[in-house]
Amino acid sequence: MSIVEDLRGSRELLLNLTRREIKGKYKRTALGQLWSLANPLAAMAIYTVVFALIIRVEPEPGDPSGLDIFALWLLCGLLPWSFFTNVVNGGMGALVGNENLIKKVHFPRIALLVANSFSWIFSWSIEMVVLLVALLLVGANALPWVPLVVLFMALMSLFATGVALMLSVANVYFRDTQHFVGILFQVWFYLTPILYPVSLVAGLSDDVGPLIGSVTLLDLYMLNPVGEFVEAFRNLMYDNRWPELSTTLSCVAWAVAVFFVGYSIFKRHEKGLAEAL
Structure with a gap:
């Protein structure tokens, strides 16, 4: 059964689960969803003071x-990063966090x-x-670029969900996964x-020279x-221009490849999740 068939047959469940996730994040808080702004804005303020x-x-x-405002330049990079980590961290714990539901009710686990x-x-x-x-x-002319940003x-989202699919299965069998990923994200961020x-990396790469053959530090970094994704997001919102063709193709390739790899791994282990939990 394909993912489309999986989700089509459980549309109401998917809607209810999404609603539950949204309401559950900030349940019984005075500001509700406005708290979703707190982390990126606080991080932006701290990093702006330190790095700018x-x-x-x-x-x-x-x-x-022509924009030259470090705080906005930084926020254009922080938002896609925080979105990626939130999707991966939330998805990684989705199966373990819904253990009782998985053991009692039969439904496509990918809906979680x-x-x-x-x-x-x-x-x-x-x-x-x-x-x-x-x-x-x-004064940025960002509005026309919003459809491309979406x-x-x-x-x-496809890329992050693919990563989450793989890590959610790993977290069922190896609970150390979430701790390892926490450290990985700290390194990945920098x-x-x-x-x-x-x-800055390009300048350092030129100073160091080729590492192995013609492979440079910048080649590995890229x-x-x-x-x-961060560069594409910045090009659209901060620079107000279309990303480089190589960046666009890379984003498409990574998103499609990682999602389908993650989905295939998830489907392979789906039937044994209840027993493993």
Whole structure:
């Protein structure tokens, strides 16, 4: 059975699970979904002070937008990163967190992970509105690029869900997975061009020279798929231009490949999840 057939037969369940995820995140809080803005805005403030004022990282102005505001440049990188990590972390714990439901009711288990992704898309949309308003206030022509941003974030959602599918299965059998991924994300964050521009890595790569044959440090650095999504997001929202063709093709390739690999692994282990839990 394909994923479309899986989800088509459980549309109402998927809707209810998504609704539960959205309501459950900030249940009994006064501000509700507005808390979804707290983490990225707090991180933006802290990193802006450290990297813009103390370390003095100076990315190039937006091309062709001309924007030269480090806080907004940073936020354009933080939002896709936080979306990716939230989808993966939430999906990784979806099976273990719904152990009782999985053992008692028969339904497509993938609905749990898709509902998690949908709930974070909802939260991301709130963050996007705030970013868009801020960009418009400083004169950026970001509004025409929003449909393309949605398209790229749909690709990133596909990529993140694929990673979550693989890790959710691993977490059922090896509960150390979530702790390992926490450390991995700390390293991955600093290996992604969020706090600094790629040009700094390119300069370091030129100084170091080829590592193995003609392979350079920059070549290895550019293998980071999340970096491609961050650059695409920044090109659209901050630079106000279409991403490079290589970046676009890379995002599409990573999204499709990782999702189908994750889905195939998930389907292979789906029948034994109840027993393993």
